[in-house]
Amino acid sequence: MTSSFIPRATFLYDRVINWFPGHMAKGIRVISERLNSVDLIIEVRDARIPLSSINPNFESIVGRKPRMIVYNKFDLADPESKIPLIDAFANYSPHTPVLFTSSNTDNGVRRILNRASEYADRIPMLTVMVVGMPNVGKSSLINSLRRIGVGKGKAAPTGAQPGITRAVVGTIKVLEDPTIYLIDTPGVMVPHIPQPVESLKVAVTGGIRDHLADEQVMVDYLLYRLNKANYFDYATRFKVPDGPTNDCNLLLESVARRIGAISKGQELDLTMAAKFFLKQYRLGKMGRYTLDDISPEALIRFFEQSKSYETESSASRRQAKKLAKLQARKEQRERHSSIMTEVS
Numbered sequence: 630m631t632s633s634f635i636p637r638a639t640f641l642y643d644r645v646i647n648w649f650p651g652h653m654a655k656g657i658r659v660i661s662e663r664l665n666s667v668d669l670i671i672e673v674r675d676a677r678i679p680l681s682s683i684n685p686n687f688e689s690i691v692g693r694k695p696r697m698i699v700y701n702k703f704d705l706a707d708p709e710s711k712i713p714l715i716d717a718f719a720n721y722s723p724h725t726p727v728l729f730t731s732s733n734t735d736n737g738v739r740r741i742l743n744r745a746s747e748y749a750d751r752i753p754m755l756t757v758m759v760v761g762m763p764n765v766g767k768s769s770l771i772n773s774l775r776r777i778g779v780g781k782g783k784a785a786p787t788g789a790q791p792g793i794t795r796a797v798v799g800t801i802k803v804l805e806d807p808t809i810y811l812i813d814t815p816g817v818m819v820p821h822i823p824q825p826v827e828s829l830k831v832a833v834t835g836g837i838r839d840h841l842a843d844e845q846v847m848v849d850y851l852l853y854r855l856n857k858a859n860y861f862d863y864a865t866r867f868k869v870p871d872g873p874t875n876d877c878n879l880l881l882e883s884v885a886r887r888i889g890a891i892s893k894g895q896e897l898d899l900t901m902a903a904k905f906f907l908k909q910y911r912l913g914k915m916g917r918y919t920l921d922d923i924s925p926e927a928l929i930r931f932f933e934q935s936k937s938y939e940t941e942s943s944a945s946r947r948q949a950k951k952l953a954k955l956q957a958r959k960e961q962r963e964r965h966s967s968i969m970t971e972v973s
């Protein structure tokens with residue numbers, strides 16, 4: 630059935646989906662303000678988009694604090710993605726521990742507690758701030774850490790849509806000995822994602838409110854990726870008439886028929902079908918996929934680029950400091966000379 634099928638070679642997409650509501654701008658401000666009282670940062674990322682879920686804003690704000698990177702939702706990502714990523718981090722960022730977890734499985738969560746406890750060795754009480762893009766599972770992880778660490782129930786609200794946590798939350802105890810407190814923070818999006826497809830990937834994985842991205846376009850992208858990965862289960866599952874297809878409408882019509890998504894006028898409701906398909910993907914019913922390219926060449930490209938970005942931004946920070954100093958000196962000189970003029 631699939632032998633004659635040729636998947637699309639490319640996916641054309643040129644719209645950038647931006648989402649940066651006020652609570653995120655405030656969140657980033659409060660994160661910076663509270664940084665002094667924090668000993669360790671846990672940056673949570675989405676394992677399905679290991680590169681696209683990196684917020685460069687965090688690099689400049691929390692980059693100088695001890696940090697642990699947690700790739701969460703690993704139960705939804707390609708299991709083979711772990712090794713290349715660990716190797717790349719070992720090479721480019723050897724002092725940052727990188728862990729892979731699912732907030733609903735105990736082992737990974739225990740590993741985070743153990744690693745955090747190593748930091749607590751040096752101080753009597755450890756305060757950890759949990760940061761990351763929206764919907765990566767920060768609050769779920771905090772709840773699991775608390776459940777495993779101190780046997781207590783949910784302390785942070787969670788939800789399938791991004792933007793559930795809207796403010797920096799007070800400390801939550803997750804371990805008694807050594808004492809570890811966590812601070813939950815709102816998911817913060819990159820104010821402007823430069824690459825359109827990157828923003829689409831973030832939307833597909835649930836990082837951007839669904840109504841801001843077009844659900845049917847998101848399904849079209851998923852279909853492109855599923856076909857590219859030779860994953861044709863969807864065709865059987867939704868009884869697509871001629872098997873695997875590149876036609877998103879054909880897929881959505883099949884989904885609509887299968888779930889009975891019919892509008893009042895007896896037409897197939899493709900939006901409802903798209904929402905259903907997306908939900909299935911996000912629940913892992915379509916298999917485990919990593920949507921970012923993590924081939925060795927792509928990882929080298931990515932880390933080299935980030936390095937030059939960091940060098941550039943620290944150079945521009947130094948330059949800005951220098952300019953501010955010069956400006957302050959100039960103002961001081963001007964004030965001094967105006968006093969001299971008044972005196973004379």
Ligand SMILES: Nc1nc2c(ncn2[C@@H]2O[C@H](COP(=O)(O)OP(=O)(O)OP(=O)(O)O)[C@@H](O)[C@H]2O)c(=O)[nH]1
Nearest residue numbers: 731732764765766767768769787788792793794816
């Ligand atoms: N499959 C899977 N789902 C997860 C995992 N962690 C969290 N989720 C789900 O992902 C959704 C988002 O989780 P939250 O904990 O609310 O995410 P958040 O990062 O705090 O979200 P914001 O409020 O946007 O900052 C929820 O539906 C969780 O049930 C995981 O490891 N695996």
